[in-house]
Amino acid sequence: MPSMGHTHHHAGALTPTWDEPPELSDRTAGRVIVVLLLVGVVTLYLPTVMRLVDQVWSTAEQGHGPLILALCAWMAWQRRAQLAALPDLPNRWLGGCLLAVSLAAYVLGHSQGVLGLEAASLIGVLAALLLCFKGLAGVRVMALPLTFMLFTVPLPGILVQTLTMPLKVAVSACAEWLLHAVGYPVGRTGVVLMIGQYQLLVADACAGLNSMFTLEALGFLWMSLRPRSTPARDALLALVILPISFVANVVRVMVLVLVTYHLGDAAGQGFAHDFSGIVLFVAAVLMMVAAEAVIRRPQAVQGRAA
Template sequence: MKIETDKILAHLKKHKYPYILVVMFSILNIRVITDLVADWIRDDNYSHGFFMIPISAYLFYRKKEELKFPAEKSKIGILLLCGGLLLLVLGTAASEFFATRVGFVTVLTGITLTYVGNENFKKVWFPFFFLLFMIPIPSIIYYAATIPMQLFATKVTYVMLKTIGVPIMRNGNILMLPDYALEVVEACSGLRSLVTLMALGALYAYFRMPGKVLPTILFF
């Protein structure tokens, strides 16, 4: 344990400036983080967000030995950094939480890409991509997707029960049986677990199917 701790301290000492920059940036934008945590606590759909940061940190740390320095600074990283800052500012001004949070992750990505360079970043891109799963979907998209999925779940249930001979009628997302009615509510739409399943699928693909992370997510 002591040897591992010494390695971590040596790594932090050698590459202290980007870490200091990330910490300072996070402190300056602590409101973004606290609001995000509040959403994780308040909404069970995104309680998995608590695991995203430690998992991403671990995934980044396990690749640290593969990074080669000195590295040429990335111009793409600078553009990404500027774009993230712009998104963060505009999102804050418009009180658009999704844009603000995406901007926050984009800035962290830009800082890292600028420092480690393009070639090194190819080895550590996934932890930053994985952070996006901690961001709640915008309400307008969530509810737009929930209704069709509710209806789909209702239709599937209706067909299955009808097939096995259960007397049933359907009206929208309500299933009417002889003695009572069942409503397929938002929680039954499947969207609640979709983001979590996508995150797990991406993590599985990262470890077991390198190079197929994005196709796996699209499959989900």
């Protein structure tokens, strides 16, 4: 009899272990669902990415697209532990609505050949899945990668056409004024600069619209890597990047004009033309760093005073 009682005691001690497998199976099932959804998203949008590579990202103006997409993936990977640690507080109503709207945008963009709309719908789909599993807290954790993905979306053609010409005229006028101020024999007709026996047409690539887009992406990346500042100062830096991009494009045009004037047309259209793009981004990054130092200086002074 004692042995039977002893056996009964061990059976009772083992009872809680039979309650653990269902919990583990639920967790495993949740992970399987997440993996299947991610596979579905990749399968759905891989053709979209391939069209972006073939039609948009292969151009010099939009060649930053793959790099930005890789940076988005890296930032999301860096935040995976923070996302996993969040409690499961899904907002399925809001997530479902956003998912429906995003998939409708995908269908519309795909069927009508609007690649920008098709690509932008991916951001909405990912945000909707975060809402369905982790709620608004999950979206907040992944807000930076999701926002950064906007810079992988090609600009609408009508917007590019509308803004490019005024920017080209403004860049040409500023370059003419500055070169004339330092004594160079330069004139201008529209977007054509004349210096000596040379005439230079300011191309769309020198207008600054695509470089503004790229530099805004670099600015967001820079702010994400730097110590956190106030939202107001971050917003101010994001706005300051726009005139910085304009100034950098003026510098690029001036460099090409001077190279052509002193070294000839072949030099201006050869290596110097390609090198001027490097000059643009170096000048823009230096100005961006200087602007950030000025904008964040009051915060640094207050921190030292405290």
